[in-house]
Amino acid sequence: MSAPAASAPTGPGKTAGRYNFRHSEPHWQERWEAEKCFQSDPNGDGLPAKADSRPKYYVLEMFPYPSGRIHMGHVRNYTMGDVVARFRRAQGYNVLHPMGWDAFGLPAENAAIERGVHPGQWTRRNIADMRQQFRPLGLSIDWDRELSTCEPEYYRHEQAMFLDFMDKGLVYRKESTVNWDPVDHTVLANEQVIDGKGWRTGAPVERRKLAQWFLKITHYAEELLSALETLDRWPDKVRLMQHNWIGRSEGARVFFPLAGRDDRLEVFTTRPDTLYGASFCAISAQHPLAAEIAETNPEAAAFIADCARLGTSEEAIEKAEKKGFFTGLEAVHPLDPEWRLPVYIANFVLMEYGTGAIFGCPAHDQRDFDFARRLGLPIRAVVAPRDADPVAFAAELEAGSEAFTGDGVAINSGFLDGLGVAEAKRAVIDRLAESALGEGTVQFRLRDWGVSRQRYWGCPIPVIHCPTCGAVPVPRDQLPVTLPEDVEFDRPGNPLDRHPTWAKVSCPKCGGAARRETDTLDTFFESSWYFARFCSPKVEGQAFNRAAVDYWLPVDQYIGGIEHAVLHLLYSRFFTRALKDCGYLGLEEPFKGLFTQGMICHETYKDADGRWLSPDQVTRGEDGALVHRTEGTPVSAGRSEKMSKSKRNTIDPAAIIEAYGADAARLFMLSDSPPERDLDWTDSGIEGAWRYLNRLWRLAAEPATPLPAPNAPRPDDLGDGLPLMRALHKTIAGVSDDLDRLRFNTAVARLREFTNAYEAFDAAGDGPDWVRRHALETLARLWEPMIPHLAEELWSLLGHERLLIHTDWPTHDPALLVDDTVTLAVQVNGKLRGQLDVARDADRQTIEAAALALPNVTAQTAGKTVRKVIVVPGRIVNVVAN
RNA sequence: GCGGGCGUGGCGAAAUCGGUAGACGCAGCGGGCUUAAAACCCGUUGCCUUUCAAAGGCAUGGGGGUUCGAGUCCCCCCGCCCGCACCA
Numbered sequence: 020m021s022a023p024a025a026s027a028p029t030g031p032g033k034t035a036g037r038y039n040f041r042h043s044e045p046h047w048q049e050r051w052e053a054e055k056c057f058q059s060d061p062n063g064d065g066l067p068a069k070a071d072s073r074p075k076y077y078v079l080e081m082f083p084y085p086s087g088r089i090h091m092g093h094v095r096n097y098t099m100g101d102v103v104a105r106f107r108r109a110q111g112y113n114v115l116h117p118m119g120w121d122a123f124g125l126p127a128e129n130a131a132i133e134r135g136v137h138p139g140q141w142t143r144r145n146i147a148d149m150r151q152q153f154r155p156l157g158l159s160i161d162w163d164r165e166l167s168t169c170e171p172e173y174y175r176h177e178q179a180m181f182l183d184f185m186d187k188g189l190v191y192r193k194e195s196t197v198n199w200d201p202v203d204h205t206v207l208a209n210e211q212v213i214d215g216k217g218w219r220t221g222a223p224v225e226r227r228k229l230a231q232w233f234l235k236i237t238h239y240a241e242e243l244l245s246a247l248e249t250l251d252r253w254p255d256k257v258r259l260m261q262h263n264w265i266g267r268s269e270g271a272r273v274f275f276p277l278a279g280r281d282d283r284l285e286v287f288t289t290r291p292d293t294l295y296g297a298s299f300c301a302i303s304a305q306h307p308l309a310a311e312i313a314e315t316n317p318e319a320a321a322f323i324a325d326c327a328r329l330g331t332s333e334e335a336i337e338k339a340e341k342k343g344f345f346t347g348l349e350a351v352h353p354l355d356p357e358w359r360l361p362v363y364i365a366n367f368v369l370m371e372y373g374t375g376a377i378f379g380c381p382a383h384d385q386r387d388f389d390f391a392r393r394l395g396l397p398i399r400a401v402v403a404p405r406d407a408d409p410v411a412f413a414a415e416l417e418a419g420s421e422a423f424t425g426d427g428v429a430i431n432s433g434f435l436d437g438l439g440v441a442e443a444k445r446a447v448i449d450r451l452a453e454s455a456l457g458e459g460t461v462q463f464r465l466r467d468w469g470v471s472r473q474r475y476w477g478c479p480i481p482v483i484h485c486p487t488c489g490a491v492p493v494p495r496d497q498l499p500v501t502l503p504e505d506v507e508f509d510r511p512g513n514p515l516d517r518h519p520t521w522a523k524v525s526c527p528k529c530g531g532a533a534r535r536e537t538d539t540l541d542t543f544f545e546s547s548w549y550f551a552r553f554c555s556p557k558v559e560g561q562a563f564n565r566a567a568v569d570y571w572l573p574v575d576q577y578i579g580g581i582e583h584a585v586l587h588l589l590y591s592r593f594f595t596r597a598l599k600d601c602g603y604l605g606l607e608e609p610f611k612g613l614f615t616q617g618m619i620c621h622e623t624y625k626d627a628d629g630r631w632l633s634p635d636q637v638t639r640g641e642d643g644a645l646v647h648r649t650e651g652t653p654v655s656a657g658r659s660e661k662m663s664k665s666k667r668n669t670i671d672p673a674a675i676i677e678a679y680g681a682d683a684a685r686l687f688m689l690s691d692s693p694p695e696r697d698l699d700w701t702d703s704g705i706e707g708a709w710r711y712l713n714r715l716w717r718l719a720a721e722p723a724t725p726l727p728a729p730n731a732p733r734p735d736d737l738g739d740g741l742p743l744m745r746a747l748h749k750t751i752a753g754v755s756d757d758l759d760r761l762r763f764n765t766a767v768a769r770l771r772e773f774t775n776a777y778e779a780f781d782a783a784g785d786g787p788d789w790v791r792r793h794a795l796e797t798l799a800r801l802w803e804p805m806i807p808h809l810a811e812e813l814w815s816l817l818g819h820e821r822l823l824i825h826t827d828w829p830t831h832d833p834a835l836l837v838d839d840t841v842t843l844a845v846q847v848n849g850k851l852r853g854q855l856d857v858a859r860d861a862d863r864q865t866i867e868a869a870a871l872a873l874p875n876v877t878a879q880t881a882g883k884t885v886r887k888v889i890v891v892p893g894r895i896v897n898v899v900a901n
Numbered sequence: 902g903c904g905g906g907c908g909u910g911g912c913g914a915a916a917u918c919g920g921u922a923g924a925c926g927c928a929g930c931g932g933g934c935u936u937a938a939a940a941c942c943c944g945u946u947g948c949c950u951u952u953c954a955a956a957g958g959c960a961u962g963g964g965g966g967u968u969c970g971a972g973u974c975c976c977c978c979c980g981c982c983c984g985c986a987c988c989a
Contacts, residue, residue: 037940259905260984268988288989301989341987367987377989385902386987464988584984691913691926699913703927711926713941768915768925775925844921849970851921875956889969895920899969 038716040680044808048157056824059115059161065555065567067113076112077571078104079550081579081587082119085167086126087145089152091619091662091700092580094672095688098805099616099763100578101158102689105804106758108159109828115571117553118153118160120146122169123542125208127476131508138476139504142169152673156681157807164556168545173552174478175499176562177544181481182492183601189235192490195469199227204512206473226327231471232480232538236593240265240463242607243592252612254695257584264585266464271448273378273457275300275350278359284308284350287373287462291451292443295432296380296401298391300350301343301363305370312346312364319344319364326366341390342366350378353456354433354447365390373462381422382413388422402427402440468590470541475506475514477539485526485533494527500535513537546587547594550574550609568604573611576761581615588613614761617697621668623657631667659699670700682806683709689763689805712809715774715802719795719816724783726792729818733789739782740790746776747794748835754801755828763805770801792817797829845870846897847879855896863890870896 051057061068067075080100083093104116120142127138134141146167153160166173184190198207200217207217212224236243244265247258270289277283284300302308304326313320322344343363352358360378367386368377381391381398391398400413402423409430416423429435434450435443451457471480479500481493493500503521506514515521515537526533548562554571555564588610595609624632626647637654640646645654662669675684686708692698737744750773757766777794780787796817803810803823814823843855843866853875857866867888870876876898883900890896 256905256984263904263985266985266988270989286989290989365987367989369988372988379989384989386989389987462988464985581983693914696907696914701913701927704913707927710940717941764913765915765925771925842921846921846970849968854921878956887969889920891920891970895970897920897969 036713036717036721038713038720038809038812040682040712040808043812044155044157044681047808047811048154050811050822051157051159051824054822056822057116057159057161058163059113060163060557063557065558065564066570071113073111073113075115075571076104076107076576077115077574078107078576079115079117079553079574079578081577081583082121082546082549083149084124084126085120085122085142085145085149087148089149089672091670091672093153094156094684095619095694095698096578096580096616097153097156097158098685098688099614099694099761100576101156101160101685101807102758102763102804103576103578103761104159105807105824106828108824109800109803109826111827114159115164115553116158116160117164117166117556118158118162119164119166119549119553119556120149120168121542121546121549122146122167123174123477123539123545125474125476128474128508131476135508137504137506139169139502142476143167155676156685159807164553166549166552166556168478168542168549169476171499171501172559174545176552177478177540177548178481178493178498178500179495180548180562180598180601180603181540182495183603184234184597185492187597187601189238189597189600191233191235191467192230193233194228195231195233196226197229197231197473199225201225202511229471229473231469232482233467233469234593234597236468236590237463237465239593239596240267240465241461242596243465243589246592246608250608250610250613253610254613254615257581257588257613257615260584261589264465264589268462268464270460270462271444271451271457272374272460273353273451274455275353275360275378277362278349278351280348284362284376285374286376286378287460288378289462290380290383290444291447291457292429292432292435292438292440293380293383293401294352294354294378294447295429295435296382296399297352297360297378298381298397298399299343299361299363299379299387299394301365301368301377301379301390302346303368303370303375304364304366306364306368306375308346308348308376309364312348316347319346322364326364341386341393343390343394353451353454361396363394371466372464382416383422383424385422385424388420392420399431401430401432401435403430468541468543468593470544471538472541473513473516473537474539475502475508477542478544479515480536480538480540482536483524483526483533484536485529485531487531488526488528488533490536491526491528491533497527515539543586543590547590548598550577550591551595551598551604563603565604572604572606573609576612576614577610578614578616580618584615614694616694617692618661619700620659620697621662621670621700622659623666623668624654625657626654627652631665633667634670661697662700675705679705679709680712680808682809683712686712686767686806690767691764693764694761711771711774712806714778715798716809716812716816718774718777719799719813722791724788724791726795726817727785727788729792731789731792733793734785736786737790738784738786740784740787743776743780743782743787743794744790745835745838746773747790747797748831751797751801751829752831752836755831758804767805770798773798799823800826800829841893843870843893844895845873845876846895847876848899848901849897852876852879859893866890866896870898 078100080096104114108114122142127142130136130141131138168174198212200207200220200222202220202222203217207224216222217224244262244267247261250258268289270287271291273286273288273291275284275286304323309323313323343365346362346364348362349359350362352360368375379387379390381388381396382400383402388398398417400416403409403412404425404427426440429438429443435446438446448457448459479502481498481500483491483493485491503518506518508514522535522537524533524535525531551563551568551572555567558564591609596607598604599607621634624637626632632654636648637645638648645656646652647654660666660668672684683705687705690708750769753769754766757769799810799813800823811823837859839859840856841859843857844851845853845855853873855869855873857869867890880898880900885898885900887899888896
């Protein structure tokens with residue numbers, strides 16, 4: 020790509036002048052800073068000044084992980100947020116637009132292992148670097164509210180929250196399975212397990228049981244689900260994903276007494292109506308009953324081990340045949356004491372869902388059907404479609420290979436026969452309840468949130484393990500529990516665990532020797548409340564100044580990536596409820612408006628050997644074909660994909676800003692693609708943005724016609740300036756609406772369209788000249804949220820001393836939106852045959868007559884009879900003739 | 902397998918109360934300015950028929966339907982993308 024050299028304007032003449040962004044952008048940034056334009060915390064308590072009566076508006080972009088380098092995704096994300104922040108500020112809102120760092124996490128530990136640098140040092144240096152990289156973008160951020168989650172001033176509050184959650188019964192500890200890398204002696208996150216092997220060591224991952232801390236998100240499952248309906252400014256897609264993730268299903272718990280034993284098998288089903296079609300029971304390989312049987316039955320133990328081996332790779336699960344092992348036990352059918360069902364251990368039953376046990380009804384569940392076929396178990400139809408012949412239907416189903424899962428009526432089901440599915444469910448549940456053999460229940464797919472991580476670089480869990488008192492909370496006056504600085508990463512495992520002194524403490528209860536919890540919190544913990552901490556980031560004794568969170572929350576517009584659709588957003592919704600129940604704040608939903616932006620993509624390149632090449636290694640040869648820049652060897656271009664280091668198709672924002680300036684980068688980010696869709700980065704796209712900025716700059720720096728003085732009075736009669744004035748007001752209305760709905764691409768198109776109209780405008784006189792200046796000033800004001808530096812530059816070129824950012828957002832004059840005449844499309848039989856200019860208020864007869872008189876219309880209707888003329892005022896005339 | 906989304910010029914896209922499809926931009930083509938190039942400016946650009954003009958035909962993944970009129974609503978089919986994935 021050719022980087023334009025910014026030069027001083029050369030004045031009118033043969034060479035067009037160029038906008039010098041290198042001078043201008045830092046200049047306006049300094050002015051904004053000097054005038055404290057983005058400050059929002061005058062008292063230090065998070066609240067606005069007493070006299071400030073503006074309504075509040077909280078705009079937030081998901082805070083970044085401090086990797087050390089900003090990437091194009093950041094530029095897009097923060098540009099969008101900045102447009103919203105600047106737009107709302109101009110509209111008279113008191114805007115909160117903060118920035119912080121999601122600073123705990125694995126990459127810092129990897130850096131420590133690979134380069135021997137301390138995670139804290141690495142993280143803090145990255146933060147400093149990234150702050151510097153954000154600065155040239157000209158974002159309207161209140162940096163005074165900056166926070167970093169890895170600092171004790173931040174995480175001490177979440178330790179207190181953890182203890183409050185404990186008091187509220189929202190925290191518990193239980194054994195849970197983790198992915199264990201036997202070489203690194205470390206726990207792996209799911210995404211670090213690739214094909215059942217550790218990503219770093221390649222060693223087969225083991226499943227180990229560890230006691231871990233859980234947060235009871237399921238306590239709020241019902242509410243988290245139902246409240247989704249109130250989030251009307253969230254994308255449907257995200258709400259749907261959360262809906263599915265929570266996965267509510269209504270059904271029943273059914274108890275099957277075990278023949279010859281005192282205990283019973285507890286089963287969850289959504290189809291109690293098919294109980295008469297049961298032909299077996301099945302339990303998970305992890306079910307306690309399975310373990311019990313395995314103790315005395317080596318074959319059962321072998322089968323269970325077999326099941327455990329499976330289950331790492333998704334593909335294996337997909338292809339796995341349904342397998343079962345007969346336990347020798349028989350379950351008694353709850354509706355018929357004479358009826359016995361064999362009990363199997365089955366590889367397709369999940370311990371984590373429901374009760375870890377099912378009853379199988381092959382006729383009406385495909386999995387059960389497959390299982391029954393394999394093991395030769397009976398298949399008995401107990402539901403038939405309403406219009407089917409029950410006997411024939413049952414025969415066909417039992418001979419076929421597919422279960423029937425649709426609605427219908429009960430057959431072969433005793434007292435249920437003839438009832439619909441829904442009625443039959445109710446009837447069965449009632450009958451079971453009478454004999455205490457079952458009950459209606461609601462089951463969720465959502466599981467409790469396991470927050471323990473066997474890691475160093477995270478927030479310490481404030482608990483002490485005492486051999487006599489058990490898990491004891493760290494007394495609040497001893498918070499924060501801080502991470503030790505003197506740690507080594509030269510050996511595998513968790514440095515906290517093997518630290519010589521850190522974990523050794525005395526029990527707060529009995530004073531005996533005890534040991535600190537060495538697990539740290541999942542990093543989703545920090546991001547579940549940072550948006551609230553931003554409301555009063557400087558208060559010390561408490562997490563929040565209650566008045567400040569009451570004032571600022573909820574976040575009016577949250578912007579971030581779709582990858583956080585479920586976990587981060589669901590955890591934050593949970594946290595907000597839990598914090599409310601602990602008295603921290605007073606609302607349930609933290610994010611009123613949510614917007615998920617698309618990714619930045621770029622074409623990918625490979626050399627002849629299939630190695631990825633970065634865009635700057637690729638150029639076009641003389642024949643236009645892609646070649647390697649230095650070696651001249653052929654290069655093949657692949658499809659456009661999300662920018663990623665592994666595919667080497669990234670573009671460095673710093674290089675773009677250096678070559679074209681921040682406004683060009685911002686403009687390109689907002690142009691062309693709708694913000695929720697992926698954006699393709701192209702060289703020609705950024706060139707186009709840069710070209711437009713210069714055009715705009717020239718309108719003010721080198722005007723074709725001299726402009727009247729600033730603040731010149733508006734002439735009573737705009738004369739020939741009226742059409743441009745109308746176009747301007749349509750633009751004001753359109754752009755305001757676009758920005759309100761975050762439709763940045765159409766706002767850009769509209770402003771460019773008006774620029775075209777402005778340049779084509781050649782009327783002369785006082786009226787037109789006044790409109791010219793007015794239009795240019797308004798154009799600067801409308802552009803300011805998107806390209807703030809150039810907008811200020813234009814404003815200044817137009818002779819204003821006071822910053823543009825302090826001027827109000829323009830409002831349109833509704834009278835100027837309606838034209839005196841309108842152009843109607845004229846159709847004959849639905850096909851366009853001409854156009855008609857008529858007065859806006861022309862009556863139907865006049866329009867009809869004029870339309871029928873159009874030469875093209877008479878030609879088309881010649882020899883036909885006009886049956887009907889449809890007139891849609893202001894839009895269209897359709898002549899129906901045959 | 903289940904759920905959701907999307908298919909519009911060479912490309913990114915507009916047009917969502919059913920009313921002139923292709924705004925705005927990218928790329929292309931022709932021209933101007935220039936010693937030359939860049940930059941900049943002007944014109945042009947969905948496809949087809951037509952020497953020009955005028956006009957006409959075809960076009961929003963494919964097929965059918967509703968309607969005076971369908972990118973938009975309904976039904977069927979095809980393709981791509983995303984989420985979940987033995988959730989009983």
